[in-house]
Each structure stands twice: as C-alpha cells, then as structure tokens.
Amino acid sequence: MVHDSLTKIVEGNLTYMPKRYDYFEHKADVGIIGIGTTLPEAFEQAAKAMFNLMYDVERVRPLEKIQVECEADSSEELFVEWLNALLAQANIHELALGEFQVKQIKGFQLLGCAKGERLDPQRHNVKTEVKGATYAMLKVEKEGEKYIVQCVVDV
C-alpha cells in the first residue's frame, strides 16, 4: 500500500516564497509545515498553519496580545511546546489568534507572542478544533538557507 501520508501537498505558488506554511497528509489527522529564513520565522509560519486549520487566520484582526514562554530538552520538543502553549493561551483567553511572533530562541528556551481577537464563528470561518501538536513526524531542520519545521497535529 502506498503511504499517502508522506505525499506533500504544495499549495499554489506559495512554493516560491521564502517564508510560508504548508501541510502534509496524515490518515487521521493533519501534518503542518513552517518554512522560514530563520528558525523563529519557521516556528511562526507553522503556528499560522496550525491555527488556519481552526479558522481563516487571515480574517483575524490583531486586537489583543498574549505572551508565550516555553522551554524543552531539544529544538524539536521546543517546537511542539511553542504550538501547544499557543493552543492553551488561545483557549484560556478565548481568542482566535492570527499573528505570531517568536522574539527569541536561546538554546531550548523560547520567548514569543501572538495577536488576535475574540473568536467570531461566522466572520472567521471556523473549521475543526486542533487538540494538540504531537511528536509524530516531528522535524526541525535546516535545508540550505531555509529552516523547515513540521509535525502532525491531533484534530
């Protein structure tokens, strides 16, 4: 049987942009990819990919701000921590998040923030809730000049 889970879907002409997000197939859930010229940029793009599964991130206005601080034992685990910390904060503050910023990554510690507004199911075009970012197919890599980060999120 062919593993469709490994087939990457490239979304339109986003391929040529240095900073972008993308998805890959997974049978039960969804794989997210963040690409950037720096590691923080790749983390930010992956966050966009994840929140865009829940609603259209482009429709979210940056009216309120939340702070995120996390640490882990490796870059890979830090990436998952960042995503899960954002999910938790969005949930606690009942916000839809649309803009993400990683201010600093020092060793395996991260300082970041995100902006958004109160979720409006109609205006934000709600989709499916993401339960958590997982260690499945987790990667934090540098390929040439690009940083690529990815993992499967449980929906």
Next chain:
Amino acid sequence: MELKRLEKVNDYEWLIPPAGEMKVPVRIFASQQLMEEMDEKVREQATNVACLPGIQKASIAMPDAHWGYGFPIGGVAAFDPQQGGVISVGGVGFDVNCGVRTLKTDLSLEEVKPKLKELVDTLFHIVPAGVGSRGQISLSGKQIEYVLTEGAQWVVEHGYGIPEDIEFTEDNGKVNGADPANVSETALKRERKQVGTLGSGNHYLEIQYVAEVYNSQVAEQFGLWENQAVVTIHCGSRALGHQVGTDYLKTLAGASRKYGIPIRERELVCAPLDSDEGGRYFSAMNCAVNYAFANRQVITHLVRSGFEKVLPRAQLIMLYDVGHNTCKIERHQIDGKLKEVYIHRKGATRAFGPQREQLPRPYQEVGQPVIIGGTMGTESYILVGTESGEGKAFASVCHGAGRQMSRRKAMKKWRGEQIVRELSEKGIYIQAHSLAGIAEEAPLAYKNVTAVIEAIHNANLAQKVVKLKPIGCIKG
C-alpha cells in the same frame, strides 16, 4: 498490510509471533479484506507496543485499527506493575475518555419524524459545539476539583441528571485515584468553561432509530425495540484532556530516559506504573476520565431539556455510557491466574462479558452494551460483550469505522453543502457549526463500519444486538 509476514489463526484473527525484542505476540482481529486495507503502520506500531516492559499476553489491534501516536488507534495492551509494566500517553490519546453514550426514548421513529427538524434545531441551539464553544456552566476552583474527583456523580448531585444515569455509566461515572494536584494550572484554566460542550472533529450528537434487531433476547434486556428512537452523544474530555496529554507527554519523555526504557517511536514514551511519573500521569488521566463522564452527563441534561421543549412527553433513559480512550485497572485471567492489570484502550471500547460485578444489575446476565458509532450518515451498532472476548482481547472491541481518507483529501473532494444535501436526500437532517468540518467528516472518508462490526462479531469479541440508523445529526 502485507499478509505474508503474519500467521493466519482463523478467518478473523492474525498473529505476529514474538521476535527480536518483542515480549509477546501481536494479535490483529480482522477479515482478510480489512487486513489487506490496513495501514502497514499498524503492524509497526503494534509491534513496538509488544516490546514494552511488563506487557501481558499480546499487543492487540482491532479491525478498525489505523496509524496512531505510538499505539495504533484501535490498539489494546495490558501491563502488570509487578513485572515492570508501564503506562503511556500514546496508549490513551489526547482526548482522554472520549466515548459514547446512548439514551433510549419511549418514542418510535414515526412519532419523532414530524418534529425532527424542530428537535435538531433546538438541540443545536442548546448544546454548545464547535471551535471555541463554551458551556453554560462556569466552574469555580473548588467546583473544578469536585468534577475531576467525582465525575458525573457530582454533576448529577447538582441537578444535571438522575441517579439512574450514574448506574448505567461505565465505572458509575467516577474513577478513583484522581488527584487534581497532578493536573497543571494550564489544564485547569482551560477546563473552566467547557463542561457540557460537544467539541468538533468527529464528535456528534445524533438522533437515531433502531433499524434492525439481531438478537431479540438481549435487545429486550437492553430495553431496545425495532423503530425505537434513541439519542447518541460522542465526545470526550475537551481541552482538559488534551492539556493533560500534552503535559505528560513531556513528563513521560523524561521518564523514559530516566528509567532507560527503549523507545522505538517518540510518541510511545512511557513510565513504569510504580514510578512517581507513571503514578502522576495515571492520576491526572483519571481526572480527565471523570471530566469526560461529567461532560457527557451535562450534555445529557441539555438533551433532555431540548426534548422537553419539542416532545414534552418523551422519556430519555440511559442505555449505557462507555469510553474508548482510557487506561484502567481491571482483573483478567492471565496464564490461568486472575491478575490485576492496567489495560490501555486507545480507540478501543471496553466490552465486559456476562457476570462482571461492575455491570449494572440488568446487564449482568447478558453482558455489557457496547456502543460503536458510525459516521454521520452511516449506521451505528449496539453489541454485547462476550466471555470469549474477555479471554481473547481483554474484553475489548473496536470504537468506530476508522478513517480511510485523510481530512485534507476529504476537504478537497467534497464540499460541506453537498454532503448536507446528499444526507438530506437520505432523510438525515444535519446542523453543523462548520461546513468545512462536515466535508472533513464525509461518510465516505471512513471505512465501512459494517465490515468492521462483522469482523468483531465473527471473531466473537462481542455479538451484534441492534443496528441504529441516524435521522438527525449535530456536529461541531
């Protein structure tokens, strides 16, 4: 899955004998066709589970098994703490105690049909669902603790249900050993406003009817009859469970290194059951188990209030409530001895046979009702647990149909509006918070639930009792 690497035990059972680091064999219950369609990853993940310390008898996979996180979804494994047995987040899942609850009505299909649209619209309005939904109850600090330690029992005591609801809930709606001190502050904050919410994804609230009776004697014992209208609720522990999973994945990753447990896949991280980390995860997970029971109980109360408005004469009484993402302490016969073991059921439903004292009295003679949800638009089944299933699979069966198409492929293939229209032509009325969510959950994105149920029935892990067909569905 390539079958040449497996031994065929019979038409519905396949075996991978222990090799290398495997401590026990892998047993997969499925027909040849389901085996051929099954993901190769199931074999790989079930084999990894078979290598874990203290595993008993076999690493088991159900006919609906698919690629999961460490454990396959549809995976069952028992561990003995006396033999270095472990506990794993991957063996429970992020949505702790996600499960199904079926309520019987005293109405027939014909009595509900004229009011169906009004009923579904009313329930859609009353039962919060979808991304970011909040419940009608906002819990204070002390109240949260009660929900986590007392589960459905606490919410019934506070007016959200009747005592009989508790009697017909697995574990009477409350598991012991749940200490909120082991649940993070973040998890507690996330939970405050979510009790009594359905969630999204594959969770649903359905109005169904009994379309076919296979075993009239057991159906009678369960109080089910042909054309009877029933209501099924499928949901779990919401953000609290997700946060417990997230928090302890990190804790158990550390524990795996600390105790030198060889981990073949990152999501399979685990801790010895008798370690501090393992104990804390079990306790936090039990809090989430109780929360899920409470959640389904509050939704039951909301469903009753919806019926009260539209069909005020209707009585809604519990058939049963059973989870399918759990780790539980149970007694099972292993190598001729009755042993207390920790059973992980990841996407697998407990299915006790007759004579289990944990079952409500009316079911002790026949066995536990086992509720297997289909997908929106396809049938669901009520089965009954068997003695044979106790021996073969630690009293466990499948939990649903299992996906056969990824969410993204489904989204590209179908539009929500089209699915709603097609189902409406079949007489199924859908109300959803997200049309994109509907496309992801399209019935054809799932395996054929009937083939999965036939495999369970023929392997005698449980026996078919009735088939349910949906007429109304509410999605997040």
